Amino acid sequence: MPRKAHKRQKSQPHGPQQPQHHVVQQLQPNQQQQQNNHTSDGPSVDNQHTADVHIPTGSIDEMNLRVLQCYEPTIRSIEAVAASSVVYAINGEAGGWIKADPQIEGTLFLCEQEPLKIEEFVLPRACVFVLNRKGLMNVVVDLARVCKAEVLGGLITLGIENEETMSKGPDGTNGASGQQVLGLWIHGNGTTGSGSGMSGPLFDPDVVVRRWQAVQVAMVNTLGSSQLLDTMGFLDTAATMAKVKLTGLGLNPDGIATTAVGPQPNVKELMAMVLGQTSGRGLGQEGL
Numbered sequence: 167m168p169r170k171a172h173k174r175q176k177s178q179p180h181g182p183q184q185p186q187h188h189v190v191q192q193l194q195p196n197q198q199q200q201q202n203n204h205t206s207d208g209p210s211v212d213n214q215h216t217a218d219v220h221i222p223t224g225s226i227d228e229m230n231l232r233v234l235q236c237y238e239p240t241i242r243s244i245e246a247v248a249a250s251s252v253v254y255a256i257n258g259e260a261g262g263w264i265k266a267d268p269q270i271e272g273t274l275f276l277c278e279q280e281p282l283k284i285e286e287f288v289l290p291r292a293c294v295f296v297l298n299r300k301g302l303m304n305v306v307v308d309l310a311r312v313c314k315a316e317v318l319g320g321l322i323t324l325g326i327e328n329e330e331t332m333s334k335g336p337d338g339t340n341g342a343s344g345q346q347v348l349g350l351w352i353h354g355n356g357t358t359g360s361g362s363g364m365s366g367p368l369f370d371p372d373v374v375v376r377r378w379q380a381v382q383v384a385m386v387n388t389l390g391s392s393q394l395l396d397t398m399g400f401l402d403t404a405a406t407m408a409k410v411k412l413t414g415l416g417l418n419p420d421g422i423a424t425t426a427v428g429p430q431p432n433v434k435e436l437m438a439m440v441l442g443q444t445s446g447r448g449l450g451q452e453g454l
Contacts, residue, residue, distance in 0.1 A: 234275060234295055236423035237430070238306055239412055241295070245377065246276040248369040251296055253305055254349035255440040256323075263349055266440045272299040274350060276374055282404035289404070290384045292377050294324070296350065302427045305348075305436060310385060310401055311394060313345055315378040317371040322350040324378075326433050327394045346437045 227244060234241045253270035254263040279291040289310070296305040307324055309315075314325035325345045352371055385392040389400055409419035424430055431439065 230275070233423075234277060234297070235421070237297075237304060237421045238277075238279075238293070238295065238424075239417060239419065239421050240279040240291070240408060241277045241293070242280055243278045244275050245278055245292070246369060246373045248274040248352045248371075250274075250353055252351045252353070253296060253436075253440075254321075254351060255437050256347040256349060257441060264440055264443065266436070267443050268303070269300045270296060270298050270303060270305055272297045272304075274352065276377060280408065282401065282408065284400065284404050284407065287388055287400070287404075289388050289400070290381065292381055294322075294350070294374060303436075304430055305433070306430070307348065307433055308401075309378045309381045310397065311433070312378055313394060315375045317375055320352045320371065322352065322371050322374050324348045324350070326437060328434065328437075346441070348433065348437065 230247075231241070231244055234244070251272065251274040253266045255266070256262070257264050273296070275295045275297065277293050277295055279293055281291055282289045292309045294305075294307040294309065298304050307326075311327065312324045313327050314323075316323045324347070326348055328346055352369065382392040385397055389397050391397060394401075412419040418425055
């Protein structure tokens with residue numbers, strides 16, 4: 167990796183010490199060209215050697231994938247990337263958004279995961295992963311456990327079922343009383359829309375909604391319902407079986423990075439933490 171990238175990384179705000187593999191530098195094509203120009207300060211090299219030391223965009227994707235798999239081994243591909251996102255939760259009583267404190271901000275990855283399997287039932291799976299650059303707490307949202315997904319401007323909202331309080335509504339769907347809302351604010355110019363380094367199209371937040379809709383359809387086709395009250399048993403059992411399988415293969419089912427930094431809160435625990443805090447600025451105060 168060229169020295170320039172390391173210098174820029176050190177200038178970021180201070181936070182808890184990250185594992186060395188936690189942050190993967192992603193470069194836009196013009197940034198790569200600028201760094202290539204610095205090679206003129208060193209010894210002359212032939213074109214073949216220069217090509218060998220350059221990092222192709224494809225390898226950046228592979229590096230990102232390996233980093234994510236250190237936290238969640240079931241991830242098998244990256245479908246879309248947003249370079250910067252901030253995590254919020256909605257305050258149902260006050261009607262405003264609360265930013266997580268300590269702040270959770272970092273690259274957002276839309277990921278395909280290994281499908282869940284029980285006998286002849288196979289369910290495709292996907293998640294949203296926010297790799298936190300402000301601390302050690304990442305956010306992983308299983309789209310099969312999201313009851314509603316919408317995009318409001320640059321804000322992705324994900325309705326999360328509170329499994330302890332959710333109930334069936336009069337129309338047979340999950341009752342609203344069991345829902346909490348997680349917000350992912352996408353900002354900044356350096357966003358991409360595919361797993362192709364930083365050279366892809368601008369990130370489209372609607373890609374998360376479309377992926378969630380595909381998961382919903384798959385659950386209806388496979389399990390006969392997309393309601394969490396109906397699917398939770400399958401999701402929990404299949405996820406446990408997947409961990410047992412990884413253990414049998416000699417792999418760490420929780421991820422080697424997760425083991426190193428400590429247990430990560432699930433979405434339910436994250437929501438309780440954010441909604442219970444006394445600090446945090448709403449979106450309206452951000453000047454968005």
